[in-house]
Amino acid sequence: IIGSSPDPQFGPVLLFGTGGTLVEVFKDRSLGLPPLTTTLARRMVEDTKIYKALQGVRGRAPVDLAALDELLVRFSQLVVEQRWIKEIDINPLFVSSSNLIALDARVVLYEPEVTEDMLPELAIRAYPSQYVQPYTSTDQTEFVIRPIRPEDEPLMVKFHQTLSEQSVYLRYFRAFQYDQRVAHDRLIRICFVDYDRDIALVTEKSDPKTGEKEIVAAGRLSRIHGTDEAEFALLVNDACQDKGIGTETLRRLLEIGRDEGVKRVIAYLLTENRGMYHICKKLGFSFEREAELIKATIDL
Template sequence: VYQDRALGLPPLNRTLARRMMEQTKIYEALQGVRGREPVDLDALETLLVRFSQLVVEQPRVKEIDVNPLLARPGDDGLLALDARVVLHPYTKDDDELPTPAIRPYPRQYIGTHPMGDGVEITIRPIRPEDEPKLVTFHERLSERSVYLRYANLMKLEQRVAHERLARICFIDYDREMALVAERPVEEDDDQIIGVGRLTKQPGRNEAEFAMLVIDEYQGEGIGTELLRRLVEVGETEGLDRITADILQQNHAMQRVCEKLGFDLVQGDGREMVKAVKSLSG
């Protein structure tokens, strides 16, 4: 197969690595054709992710090329037959080295939090592969929770539409930060039980937050912890202030804001209250 290529910006995650593979002509053959066994696509996916991480973590790498890469069925089916690495000159200062076009996954914002029943949940930035978990998350929300969050009864099929969730999960961490609260489930993947989002406002050094916790875990401090961490993110990112528009009847969210030092003022409309917290000075 000639002139077969796919482009991606590092760092890749597993979802983006698989999409790159699917864009190539050779992908069909990798899955196995004419009775041949497929190669280990999960291993190839992992290789692409780690290769992209190498590029991001080693800024002095100017060019790196693995060619050819042998891919064959079996546990040890991936083998780099040749590779070439070009470094930036040692005379170039660190601050002169290029930086990635896409900000790497912000692992510094990963943490844990104990719940009242003793279960420890993970709070971390959202990832593109969280889309299926968010579908389940939205399926477990009551109409009241949906209304208090969106100020209207957005239908489930709208909330879980692929185009919408793809935008929510695949974000530019320089422009917004979304944290998910994840609770371990026996014999299954962890389930997302809360989501908090901080979105920078164009032309201003401030961000707007939004919060949503599934009904069965409301009132257990998850929203408070998510907002506390979003405030920490805002401080770390150098924002001047954080705001939110909250429905008048959403007293629980207003109490959480007051607990964390937000001022509540009358919003633009009668139905809304604006929460404001200054971070500068």
């Protein structure tokens, strides 16, 4: 079964689990909030007992899990885009190694007296695709600067492999071991963003021959609770430094911050971080010393 129904606090809530006529007996289900990515869809599937059966048991072929993930993603998009749908479910959904077939479905719309402003809001803001933009570096390499996505975790692991100890120290103000930086619990928090609180951008390039993608820079703008200010952080692949990538990534962060209502952006830099100092200076930041650090500030 795949379904969606409204919750008073969270808005539309998605459901996946064992379906059929005994759905209320088995009560094997997992819940999620739209919009889903393929990574989040797979997590929903993995959180059910039927997942083991879907992988193939007693000689039966496994179902097409990638297609099931994609179906969940598209189902979540339907829920996001068609806000007048109050309840919807596909039950039963027949799944096999070659097919996904909806054998029955049900759709309930909101009552006629419900106005648009009364419709529940999404608990999670949709991916801000309006902030996806191309960029050409000073050496004419083509990049895409875009908000981070939950499925970027493997790319972020590879990104951290490209960072020198010096780059890591200048960013985190301390030695920070690779295995700690790429720990799953840490990266999932970085890649899964509440866009109303944080904006995280990655600068990505594609291999022209293989199409393989690589993240070469990552920047984040984090709102300071209770204020209209935000703090930024930025990391650039060592091989891609001094090519304007850090400057452009930060410039895009500032533009997005302005669009999102941020009035002031700050950052704290180590005094020896001359590269970041020059990037901030180029973009119009002002500076003041605070103990062993430099505080960079810009009003948007």
